[in-house]
Amino acid sequence: MSKGVGGLGVRRLQEFNIALLGKWCWRCLVDREGLWFKVLSSRYGEQRGRLREGGVTGSAWWREIVKIQNGIGVEGGSWFEESISKRLGNGFNTFFWSDCWVGTVSFMERFRRLYDLSIHKDLSVGEMHALGWGEDGEAWRWRRRLLAWEEELVVEIRNLLTNVTLQDTQPDVWLWQPNIGDGYTVRGVYQMLMRQEVHNHDVVSDAPWHKSVPLKVSICAWRLLRNRWPTKDNLVRRGVITNDTQLCVRGCGKNETIDHLIIHCLIFGDLWQRIKTWIGVFSVDPQQVLDHYYQFVYSSGCYNPRRSFLQLIWLCGIWVLSNERNQRLFTNTARTTVQLLENVKITSLKWLKAKNVCFPFGYHMWWQRPFACLGIG
Structure with missing residues (x-):
């Protein structure tokens, strides 16, 4: 001890x-x-x-x-x-090539050939903008004439800069993202x-895996707990989409992050309250996904059968939310929170019946008293 x-x-x-x-x-x-x-x-x-x-x-x-x-x-x-991340102002405190200010990697790493050929290696974003980074701008000056494929890199980097707007009266500011x-x-x-x-071992390593849950669902949860879902904030960091397109797919006006999508969104977050009302477990939702899992599964004690059931329900909720998010994004169709709850009930029952063919209870009993169906107090 x-x-x-x-x-x-x-x-x-x-x-x-x-x-x-x-x-x-x-x-x-x-x-x-x-x-x-x-x-x-x-x-x-x-x-x-x-x-x-x-x-x-x-x-x-x-x-x-x-x-x-x-x-x-x-x-x-x-x-x-x-x-940490940089909020761009006038650009004079951010190095154009070596700082990471567009996407998740610096231009020096992403366009190494152009960096090696540039005669403006140490200029700031503001200085490069002042020189002009248009098609014939003075910012694009090289030690030699560019080859055809190198010209294509210049076109690519200029396209990344088309949506960049500098604020002359505001300095560049570093932000601490967690707060x-x-x-x-x-x-x-x-x-x-x-x-x-x-959480790293107990939650991230153990949470996704459950004997009654399909492997694809476990992989989905594994990615979630490592913040590897293709949420819009992750796509912005990877340079796939622009900053002005990272609003939540539900249309609530907030940026789509893992924590917002699972917990704070008005539609998706409300699903957890309905799930807890259904199974008779009540707790306050925390602010982050890892804490959400830990509290949902362990808040009612450490009785193993009960914890196993709560883990299955949490994974089912994550799976339903993931599918609903993709449906809204790619097919422009949406279901209500009540319909999502019904999907959680049906899906969880199907998982249990698939692993236990002798499971005697049907939909009606499962709808009313899920703990009693499993013999859990």
Whole structure:
């Protein structure tokens, strides 16, 4: 017992230290106008718009901060860099080639040949815009004449820039995505890292798999818990669609994210309240999908048959929501929340009957008392 508690205490201390160093990541690596960025820049220099690590001449403190930014040797990978995004203003604090400001990768990585040939490697977005990035703009100046296939890359990059609008009176701003309103806080990051520690194995690894659930449903839930559904915010980050097309498919006016789609959307979120009323389980929905699963399945205790049933119902709800979202998006057809609930009831009963041919109860009993059908109190 003492060993387990001690291990958890050490883990919490490590997460707190990482969160504290993450605060310095924010101040030193993100805030280019801040004092610490200027101090470290004068000490170590800059490379492609970023501070140099310093190698063996750098302090251990500075090397740890760089590791956290790059996700090296830190559990959870590049959680810091994945949690920040740039809101473009006038573009003068964002490097055109080396910063990730359109899509999920920088132009330097996506158009490496053009970057190597460009004579404007270190200019900002605002400076490139001032030079002109139209068809004959001064921004497109190269060390030699481009080949035909290289000209096609220029056309591609210009097409990506057609929807970019700069705001001359507003500076570029870095945003902390988990909490845009309050920004980066040590407490918020510590809680985020500890939540990952609690859920990563118990939930993400075990939640999708249930003996009565079809494999395709488990794969769907597996992708959901890793935020790998093709929601519109994910498609924007990958450069598949533009920012102005990421509204929820339901038409509620909010951006379509995993958490919004499953929990906060007026139609899809209301389905969970109806499901809980049907099975007689009542709890407050949390803000994130991982917490939603954990609370739905474990809030009524750890009695294994009961937990197994709740897990099956949760997976069924996810499957029904996924299909409904795709129907609305691709066929422009929609069902009411009542119809979605009926689909959950029918689908869950079919799954149980497929695995247990001797299951004696029919639709009427399942509709009224699902726990009694399974002999669960």
